[in-house]
Amino acid sequence: MEIKNSEAVTNGSKTVMNSDQLLGHWQGHRALTRRVIEAFPEEDLFSYQIGGMRPFSDMVKELLAIAVPGAKGLATNIWEELDEEISLGKSKAEILYHWDQATEDINYWWPQISEERFQEEMLAFGQYKDKGFCTLLYFIDNEIHHRGQGYVYLRSLGVEPPSFWER
Amino acid sequence: MEIKNSEAVTNGSKTVMNSDQLLGHWQGHRALTRRVIEAFPEEDLFSYQIGGMRPFSDMVKELLAIAVPGAKGLATNIWEELDEEISLGKSKAEILYHWDQATEDINYWWPQISEERFQEEMLAFGQYKDKGFCTLLYFIDNEIHHRGQGYVYLRSLGVEPPSFWER
Numbered sequence: 001m002e003i004k005n006s007e008a009v010t011n012g013s014k015t016v017m018n019s020d021q022l023l024g025h026w027q028g029h030r031a032l033t034r035r036v037i038e039a040f041p042e043e044d045l046f047s048y049q050i051g052g053m054r055p056f057s058d059m060v061k062e063l064l065a066i067a068v069p070g071a072k073g074l075a076t077n078i079w080e081e082l083d084e085e086i087s088l089g090k091s092k093a094e095i096l097y098h099w100d101q102a103t104e105d106i107n108y109w110w111p112q113i114s115e116e117r118f119q120e121e122m123l124a125f126g127q128y129k130d131k132g133f134c135t136l137l138y139f140i141d142n143e144i145h146h147r148g149q150g151y152v153y154l155r156s157l158g159v160e161p162p163s164f165w166e167r
Numbered sequence: 168m169e170i171k172n173s174e175a176v177t178n179g180s181k182t183v184m185n186s187d188q189l190l191g192h193w194q195g196h197r198a199l200t201r202r203v204i205e206a207f208p209e210e211d212l213f214s215y216q217i218g219g220m221r222p223f224s225d226m227v228k229e230l231l232a233i234a235v236p237g238a239k240g241l242a243t244n245i246w247e248e249l250d251e252e253i254s255l256g257k258s259k260a261e262i263l264y265h266w267d268q269a270t271e272d273i274n275y276w277w278p279q280i281s282e283e284r285f286q287e288e289m290l291a292f293g294q295y296k297d298k299g300f301c302t303l304l305y306f307i308d309n310e311i312h313h314r315g316q317g318y319v320y321l322r323s324l325g326v327e328p329p330s331f332w333e334r
Contacts, residue, residue, distance in 0.1 A: 014282040019181035051322030115181040148315025155218030
């Protein structure tokens with residue numbers, strides 16, 4: 001189908017969603033990721049992998065290294081270096097504990113992100129240059145990406161993953 | 168960390184992004200998915216699977232069944248039933264052709280989505296009830312989810328996938 005120029009004129013001022021809706025979207029995804037963590041057999045969470053990729057616990061570590069420092073950075077513009085070497089313990093229960101803490105901490109920092117920040121260019125974690133909304137979407141998309149990989153691990157282990165559409 | 172109620176008061180009117188930015192975000196993801204399709208060895212695209220999941224070509228079929236009818240539905244409120252039985256041919260070249268057509272078609276319908284539609288409740292494909300922006304994010308998230316699974320297929324085949332952050 002050809003693009004008709006007359007109709008393809010976009011109106012950049014159309015608002016898509018507000019910040020509360022984006023928070024709800026993110027926390028909905030985080031609730032699903034929590035169920036994926038829960039679905040893993042305890043040992044496989046820390047050791048099972050395919051194709052030389054990381055175990056799912058290491059992916060979760062990355063997600064936790066990003067989430068709260070990311071929300072705080074958006075709110076305050078104080079960015080520390082990305083530290084994926086955080087200690088999450090060696091049990092599913094400990095990981096879930098850290099996950100739930102992060103849920104509260106994100107809710108704490110979120111309302112402190114000013115409207116301007118979403119459109120402002122920033123250097124997230126001192127190295128990733130992008131606008132605020134792109135930085136945030138990257139956090140969320142990265143979680144969906146790795147969680148999708150967790151789904152393959154689970155299927156390959158014969159475990160039925162939670163439904164993608166349930167948040 | 169405890170949530171302090173005084174600071175946790177959110178302001179729902181903060182705008183996060185506009186519709187042009189969301190289109191750019193989606194098409195950026197679609198460009199990456201295109202590179203993932205390209206990265207598959209021809210035969211594996213149609214046959215390789217892990218854990219009883221679908222070959223990546225079938226996931227791409229789902230993404231194509233959603234993308235243009237979805238953008239059209241958002242613009243016009245005319246929804247047909249989701250039809251994943253579309254014929255994409257049996258070669259990577261044909262799939263990429265359909266992918267590129269969809270890129271143009273999405274660009275065609277996008278500017279016809281009115282601002283109100285993003286916040287309007289709708290019954291996408293006659294069966295999925297949600298607000299417009301949620302419906303759209305679902306399309307995008309579903310693509311990221313399945314593409315993440317494609318990454319595991321590629322890694323397991325010994326193929327280096329394209330970088331997630333390159334759009």
